[in-house]
Amino acid sequence: MTATIEPEVGKSRRRKEDERLITGRTRWTDNLALPGMLHMAVLRSPFAHAKIVSIDTSAAKGAAGVVAVFTAKDLDPDSSIGMPCAWPITPDMKAPRRPVLAADQVNFAGEGVAVVVARTSAEAHDALEEIDVEYDELPVILDMEAAIADGAPLVHEDQGSNTSAVWKFDSAEAGTGGNVEEAISSAEVVVKRRFRQQRLVPAFMEPRACVVDPTGTQLTMWSATQVPHILRVMSALTLGIPEHKLRVIAPDVGGGFGGKIGVLPEEMMSLLVAQKLGKPVKWNETRSETMLAAHHGRDQIQDITISATRDGQVTGLKVELLANLGAYNGLVGTGVPILGAFMFNAIYKFPAYHFACTNVYTTTTLTDAYRGAGRPEATFAIERIMDELAVELGVDPLELREKNWIKHEEFPFTTVCGLTYDSGNYEAATAKAKQLFDYDGLRAEQEKRRASGDKVQLGIGISTFTEMCGLAPSRVLGSLDYGAGGWEHAAIRMLPTGKVEVITGASAHGQGHETAWSQIVADQLGVAFEDVEIIHGDTQSSHKGMDTYGSRSLVVGGIAVVKAAEKVVAKAKPIAAHLLECAEDDLEFANGKFTVKGTDTSTGIADIALAVFAAHNLPDGVEPSLDSDATFDPENFSYPHGTHLCAAEVDTETGRIKLRSYVCVDDVGVAVNPLIVEGQVHGGLAQGIAQALFEGTEHDESGTLTTGTFADYLLPSAADLPSFTTDRTETPSTTNPLGAKGVGEAGTIASTPAVVNAVIDAVRHFGVNDIEMPLTPMRVWHAMQHGTTDAGGPGRGEAGGGLGSIDASGGAQ
Amino acid sequence: MRITVTVDGTKYTDEVEPRTLLVHHLREKLGKVGTVVGCDTSNCGACTVHLDGHSVKSCSVLAVQADGCEVTTIEGLARDGQLHPVQKAFHDNHALQCGFCTPGMIMQSIDLLADNPDPDEQAVREGLEGNLCRCTGYQNIVRAVRDAAQNMSPGAGPEAERISENKHVGVGGD
Numbered sequence: 001m002t003a004t005i006e007p008e009v010g011k012s013r014r015r016k017e018d019e020r021l022i023t024g025r026t027r028w029t030d031n032l033a034l035p036g037m038l039h040m041a042v043l044r045s046p047f048a049h050a051k052i053v054s055i056d057t058s059a060a061k062g063a064a065g066v067v068a069v070f071t072a073k074d075l076d077p078d079s080s081i082g083m084p085c086a087w088p089i090t091p092d093m094k095a096p097r098r099p100v101l102a103a104d105q106v107n108f109a110g111e112g113v114a115v116v117v118a119r120t121s122a123e124a125h126d127a128l129e130e131i132d133v134e135y136d137e138l139p140v141i142l143d144m145e146a147a148i149a150d151g152a153p154l155v156h157e158d159q160g161s162n163t164s165a166v167w168k169f170d171s172a173e174a175g176t177g178g179n180v181e182e183a184i185s186s187a188e189v190v191v192k193r194r195f196r197q198q199r200l201v202p203a204f205m206e207p208r209a210c211v212v213d214p215t216g217t218q219l220t221m222w223s224a225t226q227v228p229h230i231l232r233v234m235s236a237l238t239l240g241i242p243e244h245k246l247r248v249i250a251p252d253v254g255g256g257f258g259g260k261i262g263v264l265p266e267e268m269m270s271l272l273v274a275q276k277l278g279k280p281v282k283w284n285e286t287r288s289e290t291m292l293a294a295h296h297g298r299d300q301i302q303d304i305t306i307s308a309t310r311d312g313q314v315t316g317l318k319v320e321l322l323a324n325l326g327a328y329n330g331l332v333g334t335g336v337p338i339l340g341a342f343m344f345n346a347i348y349k350f351p352a353y354h355f356a357c358t359n360v361y362t363t364t365t366l367t368d369a370y371r372g373a374g375r376p377e378a379t380f381a382i383e384r385i386m387d388e389l390a391v392e393l394g395v396d397p398l399e400l401r402e403k404n405w406i407k408h409e410e411f412p413f414t415t416v417c418g419l420t421y422d423s424g425n426y427e428a429a430t431a432k433a434k435q436l437f438d439y440d441g442l443r444a445e446q447e448k449r450r451a452s453g454d455k456v457q458l459g460i461g462i463s464t465f466t467e468m469c470g471l472a473p474s475r476v477l478g479s480l481d482y483g484a485g486g487w488e489h490a491a492i493r494m495l496p497t498g499k500v501e502v503i504t505g506a507s508a509h510g511q512g513h514e515t516a517w518s519q520i521v522a523d524q525l526g527v528a529f530e531d532v533e534i535i536h537g538d539t540q541s542s543h544k545g546m547d548t549y550g551s552r553s554l555v556v557g558g559i560a561v562v563k564a565a566e567k568v569v570a571k572a573k574p575i576a577a578h579l580l581e582c583a584e585d586d587l588e589f590a591n592g593k594f595t596v597k598g599t600d601t602s603t604g605i606a607d608i609a610l611a612v613f614a615a616h617n618l619p620d621g622v623e624p625s626l627d628s629d630a631t632f633d634p635e636n637f638s639y640p641h642g643t644h645l646c647a648a649e650v651d652t653e654t655g656r657i658k659l660r661s662y663v664c665v666d667d668v669g670v671a672v673n674p675l676i677v678e679g680q681v682h683g684g685l686a687q688g689i690a691q692a693l694f695e696g697t698e699h700d701e702s703g704t705l706t707t708g709t710f711a712d713y714l715l716p717s718a719a720d721l722p723s724f725t726t727d728r729t730e731t732p733s734t735t736n737p738l739g740a741k742g743v744g745e746a747g748t749i750a751s752t753p754a755v756v757n758a759v760i761d762a763v764r765h766f767g768v769n770d771i772e773m774p775l776t777p778m779r780v781w782h783a784m785q786h787g788t789t790d791a792g793g794p795g796r797g798e799a800g801g802g803l804g805s806i807d808a809s810g811g812a813q
Numbered sequence: 814m815r816i817t818v819t820v821d822g823t824k825y826t827d828e829v830e831p832r833t834l835l836v837h838h839l840r841e842k843l844g845k846v847g848t849v850v851g852c853d854t855s856n857c858g859a860c861t862v863h864l865d866g867h868s869v870k871s872c873s874v875l876a877v878q879a880d881g882c883e884v885t886t887i888e889g890l891a892r893d894g895q896l897h898p899v900q901k902a903f904h905d906n907h908a909l910q911c912g913f914c915t916p917g918m919i920m921q922s923i924d925l926l927a928d929n930p931d932p933d934e935q936a937v938r939e940g941l942e943g944n945l946c947r948c949t950g951y952q953n954i955v956r957a958v959r960d961a962a963q964n965m966s967p968g969a970g971p972e973a974e975r976i977s978e979n980k981h982v983g984v985g986g987d
Contacts, residue, residue: 021912024847024887031846205913254913287852510911682950710856718951
């Protein structure tokens with residue numbers, strides 16, 4: 001037994017997870033092959049909106065290898081409540097039932113209409129083509145503004161409107177700040193903008209999949225999900241399966257980014273089909289199906305008004321959003337804009353704030369959580385409009401930010417939204433970033449290029465951000481009408497040999513929990529990193545949990561591990577005192593040893609584990625167990641922050657953008673594993689930059705997704721991205737004992753506005769003050785030619801029609 | 814059709830449908846599930862293997878085309894419990910997160926290093942253009958490939974297999 005002296009927390013440990021992943025010994029859901037297993041394929045609607053007149057499955061039933069074909073009437077029982085939505089954001093929110101399979105009507109292209117079960121996946125897919133469905137087309141509704149206009153055709157006729165809900169926050173009404181209308185009407189400067197958050201595809205690399213085995217004493221479902229615990233309870237509620245008869249396993253999961261947070265109709269279909277047939281059934285989607293039917297992210301229209309004094313003090317912020325839900329309410333998609341509502345004021349001291357969001361149904365794929373979920377959208381809007389305000393005021397955009405941000409000595413700080421930021425040091429992060437970036441040098445070069453009319457112009461983009469991490473305090477979620485809590489569970493089992501099993505409810509999909517949790521436990525119990533095994537992703541072994549999303553794993557789940565370890569030590573202490581024949585108060589615990597104070601008499605926690613196993617010599621009344629359970633529910637979010645600086649070169653003849661440098665200094669509080677933190681930041685930056693420059697879905701007028709494969713939807717490759725300069729400052733969180741803040745979303749949140757600000761800064765002298773994302777060369781070129789805020793015009797390639805012209809009200813009033 | 818393919822050193826003879834893709838043959842018939850499928854348009858590269866020593870996307874090769882060929886998959890790289898230097902470099906440089914793209918990324922990296930034993934950053938980025946990763950932002954993958962280049966014998970390549978014994982190293986601690 002090696003007792004570690006050097007703390008593990010803070011070490012750049014290489015990951016325990018890697019060995020199986022680099023050798024191909026992984027447990028992806030699609031790797032499972034159970035005896036007698038059948039394969040399921042889903043027939044999907046080619047129409048965005050249509051009545052189903054008839055479905056003829058007779059030919060498919062006779063096709064080679066086919067075991068069964070099901071439509072809604074066979075499969076989706078009346079008892080099914082439909083797919084769940086866990087976030088009824090207002091009491092009057094519309095809740096159209098989303099069936100497991102469409103019965104009478106399809107409401108987006110890709111909605112499931114029938115399923116085939118066959119001996120092989122290929123046979124199941126072949127047979128899909130034999131199903132004859134007669135559709136009666138209905139009007140397609142793609143545009144959010146048109147959808148909520150009077151007389152618009154309705155996605156769900158019985159709901160009476162395409163407006164799902166309107167959610168508002170007003171600082172005057174909440175008593176957290178002033179009246180925004182007064183602030184705006186009396187302001188010296190007002191800037192308004194309309195920004196569009198294009199629709200994105202989360203694009204986890206492993207397509208979704210599930211396998212259901214009904215042959216044991218309970219139903220076992222393996223799924224490529226982020227949320228095995230939530231999936232179990234939601235499956236039980238949706239289908240009426242007794243919860244204790246359902247075991248959900250998330251084996252190795254190939255990425256999520258929020259995209260695997262939903263409870264899927266396909267998972268429900270697999271459960272139903274497997275039960276009906278009494279045989280294991282696998283569903284594994286193709287990438288084209290993922291693009292069509294897995295939920296999308298973002299898709300908002302943001303009308304932002306900011307008011308300020310002439311000397312640059314912000315006085316008010318008004319935000320009006322339209323959020324596209326797609327055809328139904330997703331599991332948490334209804335609440336995504338609300339998470340953003342609390343982040344529009346970002347790191348700034350706004351005295352007055354008003355937010356209103358209208359959630360809209362359209363005949364498109366559902367939207368739901370995507371990396372950052374609401375907060376990237378908010379950060380984009382505020383960081384873009386701060387730049388526009390700086391231009392209007394004629395000041396350096398960084399100076400404007402410095403003038404308005406919360407100062408280090410002002411923390412904890414309660415914002416106009418009523419949230420209390422725990423800690424932060426925007427000054428330190430910014431100073432470090434400026435120095436790494438050579439801000440002044442690049443500004444000088446920019447001036448020179450501007451003056452000489454260089455073909456390649458240089459722009460500098462700034463994004464200073466914070467986010468609320470660690471979703472979430474259950475009471476806060478309750479106040480927002482979310483249907484579940486935000487706690488996390490951990491358990492620790494000390495084994496007789498002194499090794500440690502740790503069970504966590506936070507199921508990982510690439511974040512490195514096994515490594516980070518081992519580091520935490522090694523420090524807490526004074527055992528070796530290698531002596532800790534982390535168990536997750538199985539509702540039977542890790543029987544309680546709220547899973548992984550919203551940068552919550554470490555700052556909620558990791559703290560539950562700390563709490564569980566504290567309980568183990570507390571349990572061990574009386575045993576140690578008994579073995580050492582001393583009083584408990586005379587003992588101190590460090591580095592895995594209980595030592596009698598002032599002596600070198602000690603016993604290790606491994607010795608106690610063995611003594612507990614033997615149970616021959618324990619204090620009276622002490623249970624022979626060195627196990628513990630702990631549940632942690634944070635009292636507050638944590639608030640990581642950072643300063644991101646981007647230098648972009650724009651070829652003024654072609655609109656081509658080159659990111660010349662990207663520097664970010666993130667403050668994620670205490671970094672348990674700096675190597676993992678750095679990796680998370682890199683990946684996040686890539687996703688945020690991709691929103692700025694490359695990615696975006698497009699539909700044709702019939703509602704067909706024209707960016708439905710990786711050939712059409714531009715996921716950046718290594719050749720499309722630069723290397724990043726990343727660094728950290730470390731301002732510990734005051735809301736948890738590790739001082740950690742969370743990092744999963746930081747890069748994505750901060751980078752999109754940094755890049756767009758840089759590009760616009762490069763071409764602003766052409767009269768450009770906005771360009772719609774993604775900033776394709778064509779759009780940039782078009783904006784330069786027209787010197788306008790109208791960022792419409794062609795998108796990528798000849799076929800790209802863009803998302804239509806945006807009606808930027810543009811400029812200062 | 815009856816085909817014989819040598820995969821990771823073992824010869825397999827099987828009946829396959831003419832339409833069967835190599836990746837499906839590997840995964841479904843031979844149980845070589847270390848190679849994965851990430852898309853259906855040959856864009857993502859997750860299924861990259863070596864066919865007679867050169868990287869191919871195994872979703873764009875028919876199994877029958879591999880008749881008589883040697884295939885190396887991610888499962889065939891480590892020898893006697895010793896990782897290939899590129900595998901080791903991926904671990905050392907935190908060049909993976911969820912790990913789904915990793916088998917293909919490693920196989921492509923080995924082929925890239927066969928063509929160019931000492932690539933600069935740009936050459937690595939361009940050499941990996943056909944392999945998509947959603948987690949890492951590629952930076953650590955690029956770092957890993959360049960690190961591996963330094964740890965491999967000159968000219969070593971897909972012939973990964975050709976790596977000198979003393980450079981063949983296992984997953985270590987820190």
